[in-house]
Amino acid sequence: MIELVELTKRYGQRLAVDGLSLTVRPGTVTGFLGPNGAGKSTTMRLIVGLEQPTRGTALINGKPYAALKRPLSEVGALLEAKAFHPGRKACHHLRWIAAAADVPAKRIDEVLELVGLTSAARRRAGAFSLGMAQRLGLAAALLAEPQVLILDEPANGLDPEGVNWIRQFMRGYAESGRTVLVSSHLLSEMAETADHLVVIGKGKLIADLPTQDFIRTATKRQVRVRAPEAGRLADLIRLADQQVERDEDGSLLVSGMEAAEVGRLAAQHAIELHELSPQTGSLEEAFLNVTQGASEYNTSPAHTDVTTAGVAGGNQS
Template identity: 55%
Template sequence: MIEIEDLSKRYGDRYAVRDLTFSVFPGRVTGFLGPNGSGKSTTMRAVLGLDLPTAGRIRVDGRPYAALERPLTHVGMLLDAGGVHPGRSARQHLRAVAAAGRLPARRVDEVLARVGLTDAAGRRAGEFSLGMRQRLGIATALLGDPGILLLDEPVNGLDPEGVRWIRDLMKSLAAEGRTVFVSSHLMSEMENTADHLVVIGRGRLIADIPAGELIERYSDGFLSVRTTDPGRLITVLAAAGAQVTPENADTVRVDGLSGDAVARLAHQAGVLVLETARHATSLEDAYLRLTDAAVEYRGVPA
């Protein structure tokens, strides 16, 4: 588990992160989203003690990262897939990390196999494609069999098979009870992978919310509700602030309420709901709507 409390990081008179509080829990994939310059990398580096906070507190498994004994057995990280000596082979790199972290040498071949690099283990890292370097970075993160994974843009450079592989890997690690914290700009991948989302902008928390709820709340999606009494349902839901319009003889369109809220209000009013169907837009649409005011760097259309 990662706990971040009132985190602030200032460079001169500019705050990269300010008064940031959230927790990352085990057993689920938590996506970390935000526009460029929002403070995601600073936050991840602060978790690992690479950037010292100006204020606030960060705990990893209940302690500061610097206080962890054999930290690679607690936290595995992928922050920069290029951070490998180009003259070392994949196996040599992993052996050096294992020796430094007092990890059993057998783990090297185990993680090479898990990321699909067994046949390339003797090749120099400088000869690797970007996708292969990503796989080596993930192997390094897994080396200590940690309970917490911090992954920054893990699908960068991967081909479609590799993207599916890392998606399934993150889900399987979370299913094992590990804490998986992943930063990405690829909304389609986060929509397919993340159970929970933390969104920041201009260094501040914007949302800390289940992925499905964020899409439901901030997209332009709507509900189709089939009922035995559409007239009565329209009256009840409109009184609760929803926009309700008839779709056909027994179905209404509802904007502005969740399915749970519609069911609860209908039950209280004695209206029988036969069916509800969510017509949601994508996570990308919801994310862009949510973060529009926090975007610092915008291109100008040609």
């Protein structure tokens, strides 16, 4: 379990983490989300004692990192993919960590096998691709079979097989009763992996709740309806003071009513229905809704102005 109490980190004028209080529980994968610069990596570094808080505390299994007797068997962290000596072979990198953590050498082969790096064990880590470096970092984090796993963007650089593997792995790890905290910008991936979400913006807590609740509360709930007499049904819905819009494919998207209510209304007026389906929003939609205004680095809309773009002196005439 990880507990943060009023955790705060200031760098000069900048409050990177601002009074974060939350608990990351065992048995679940907790996704840690936030726009760029929100303070996710800083929070993770504070948890594992790589930074000192300006104020507040971070506890792992009830203790600050520095007070853990066998830190590597309590918490494994993958924070920086290329945190190894580039000239060292992968197996040698793991050997010194194993020695420091008092882990038997045979465990090195097990973790290399687990992350799919057995065939690269004797290659120099400096020549590894980003995906291979991530796998090696994960192998190091897992050496002492820690109770708590903290992963900062672990899917970064992984190929599709690797992304799928890490998702299954994190789920399995949490199901065995351990704690997993993982940050990621891959929201569709997070929607499938995380049971619970912590969302921060500008260092502050925005949301801390189960993934499905987060999506439900932060997105528009709609019901899609297909009916030959869509126009008549739309009029009845508006008469009931609810909102309805026509989608491009001719179906209706009703807001403010449950599917059963729309079905009842249609039945009362003998309107034939060809589809009646509640629409669930996406994690991406929910994330964008709640982090509006909490993002420091906003971009302009993603379209290209063809009248001026890419043409030096394009507005001369």
